[in-house]
Amino acid sequence: MTEPVFRSAPYERELEARVTGLTADGGVVLDRCIFYPTGGGQPGDSGVLDWEGGALGIGTTVKGEEGAIVLVPSAPQAVPAVGARVVQRLDWARRHRLMRVHTALHLLSVVIPLPVTGGQIGDGKGRLDFDMPEAPEDKGALEVALNDLIARDLAVTEDWITDEELAANPEMVKTMAVKPPMGQGRVRLVRIGSGAGQVDLQPCGGTHVARTGEIGAVRLGKIEKKGRQNRRVTLHLED
Numbered sequence: 001m002t003e004p005v006f007r008s009a010p011y012e013r014e015l016e017a018r019v020t021g022l023t024a025d026g027g028v029v030l031d032r033c034i035f036y037p038t039g040g041g042q043p044g045d046s047g048v049l050d051w052e053g054g055a056l057g058i059g060t061t062v063k064g065e066e067g068a069i070v071l072v073p074s075a076p077q078a079v080p081a082v083g084a085r086v087v088q089r090l091d092w093a094r095r096h097r098l099m100r101v102h103t104a105l106h107l108l109s110v111v112i113p114l115p116v117t118g119g120q121i122g123d124g125k126g127r128l129d130f131d132m133p134e135a136p137e138d139k140g141a142l143e144v145a146l147n148d149l150i151a152r153d154l155a156v157t158e159d160w161i162t163d164e165e166l167a168a169n170p171e172m173v174k175t176m177a178v179k180p181p182m183g184q185g186r187v188r189l190v191r192i193g194s195g196a197g198q199v200d201l202q203p204c205g206g207t208h209v210a211r212t213g214e215i216g217a218v219r220l221g222k223i224e225k226k227g228r229q230n231r232r233v234t235l236h237l238e239d
Contacts, residue, residue, distance in 0.1 A: 001066060001067035001068065002020075002029060002030060002031065002032065002033050002064075002067060002068050002069040003031065003032035003033065004033060004069065005032050005033060005034050006033065006034050006035065006036045006045075006207055007188075007205075007207075009034070010099065010207040010208065011210070012034045012090075013034070013089070013090050013092045014034075014087060014088060014089050014090070015032065015033075015034045015087070015088045016085060016086070016087050016088075017030040017031055017032050017033065017085075017086055017087075017088060018030065018031045018083065018084070018085055018086070019080050019081065019082050019083060019084045019086060020082065021068065021082060022079060022082060023064065023070055025072075026072075026073055026076060026079060027062075027064070027070035027071060027072050027073070028049065028056070028070070028071045028073075028079055028080065028086075029064060029068045029069065029070055029071075030069070030071070030086070030088070033061075033069045033071070033088065034088050034090055035047065035058065035061040035069065035071055035088065035090060036061060036095070036206070036207050037061045037062050037063045037069050037070070038060065038061065038062050038063070039063060039205060039206075040204065040205050040206050041119045041120050041121050041126075041206075042098060042102055042121045042206040042207070043060065043098065043121065043122070043123075044060035044061035044062055044072070045058075045060070045061050045090055045091065045094075045095055046058050046059055046060060046061075046074070046091045046094060047088065047089050047090040047091045048088075048089045048091075049071065049080065049086045049087070049088060049089075050086060050087045050089060051080045051084050051085065051086040051087070052084075052085075054078060054080060056073055056077060056078075056079060056080070057073060057074040057075065057077075058071045058072065058073060058074060059072055059073060059074030059075075060072045071088075094123055095207070096209075097123050097124050097237065098121055098122075098123060098207070099207050099208055099209045099214075100209055100214060100215045100216065100237055101121050101122065101123075101124065101125065101126040101235070101237060102121050102126070102206050102207065102208055103156055103192070103208045103209050103212060103214075103215055104126065104146070104150065104215045104218050104235055104237075105119060105121065105126050105127075105128055105235070106190065106192060106200050106202065106204070106208075107146055107149045107150065107192065107199070107200065107212065107215075108128055108146060108233065108235060109128060109174050109200070109202075110149065110192075110199050110200050111142050111145040111146050111149065112128075112130055112132070112136070112142065112233065114130045114131055114132050115130065115131040115174065115175075116128050116129065116130060116131075116174045116175045117129040117130060117131055117175075117230050118175075118230075118232075119175070121206070124236065124237050125221070125234060125235065125236045125237065126234070126235055127232050127233060127234040127235070128232070128233055129226060129230050129231070129232045129233075130230065130231055130232075130233065131229055131230065132229065132230065132231040133228075133229045135223055135225070135231060136223065139220055139223060142220060143218075143219065143220045146218060146220070146235070147217055147218060149199060149212060150212045150213065150215045150216070150217070150218065151212075151213065152193075152197075152212060152213075153211050153212055153213035154192050154193040154194075154197065154199065154211065154212045155192075155193065155194060155210070155211055156190065156191070156192050156208045156209060156210055156211060156212065157190075157191045157194070158188055158189065158190055158191065159188075159189045159191055159201075160186045160187065160188055160189065161186065161187055161189060162185065162186055162187070163185060163186065163187060166187050166203065172189070172201065172202055172203060173202070173203060174202055187203050188203065188204065188205055189201055189202065189203055189204070190202060190203075190204040190206075190208055192212065215237070216237060216238060216239055217237075217238040217239070218235050218236060218237055218238060219235065219236045219238055220233065220234070220235055220236075221234035221235065221236055222234055
């Protein structure tokens with residue numbers, strides 16, 4: 001099992017670790033990892049592994065068996081041996097853009113308070129699909145409201161509840177098609193704002209910025225019809 005350091009320290013850019021396994025298709029498993037594995041609509045991280053006598057480009061990261069996190073090379077090449085000490089170097093610029101987009105999408109679900117039917121986080125842009133029978137009358141007003149929330153520079157924090165507590169509060173889950181991972185005894189919540197200033201609280205396993213001000217200005221793109229009642233709303237980072 002890999003220790004998911006990205007969860008407790010999402011701003012960690014470099015970290016030493018030990019290789020604990022290699023997969024049949026050339027993936028590398030470490031004892032602790034700052035690379036986020038693909039999941040919840042967020043792509044896996046990329047970067048580099050360095051060790052004495054070698055370096056390996058990492059194209060993406062995925063979940064393996066029994067809690068392992070697998071670093072997938074960007075091209076076939078020599079990998080470090082099991083037991084080797086390595087240094088993980090995250091492609092931080094890309095990760096930070098993904099974090100900004102992810103947090104912005106949580107806020108988008110606040111300004112459009114409708115059930116979410118799907119979503120995807122990309123490098124510099126993202127989208128949510130909503131159960132939205134009619135298109136919004138004023139997309140510009142939604143964009144202003146979203147940027148106003150961002151500019152409030154609200155704290156983004158985490159909390160944990162039990163599976164049973166989440167089951168007793170189903171309104172916390174905004175996504176209709178994708179349910180939060182349960183069965184481990186507890187579920188991670190991401191909170192935006194606090195106390196009377198709280199604007200959002202929902203289950204999420206992804207990485208986020210520490211404050212909404214880090215997101216920067218965003219722009220809403222197309223609002224596309226995707227089925228009888230579904231509409232896709234895309235947002236873009238402005239820088």
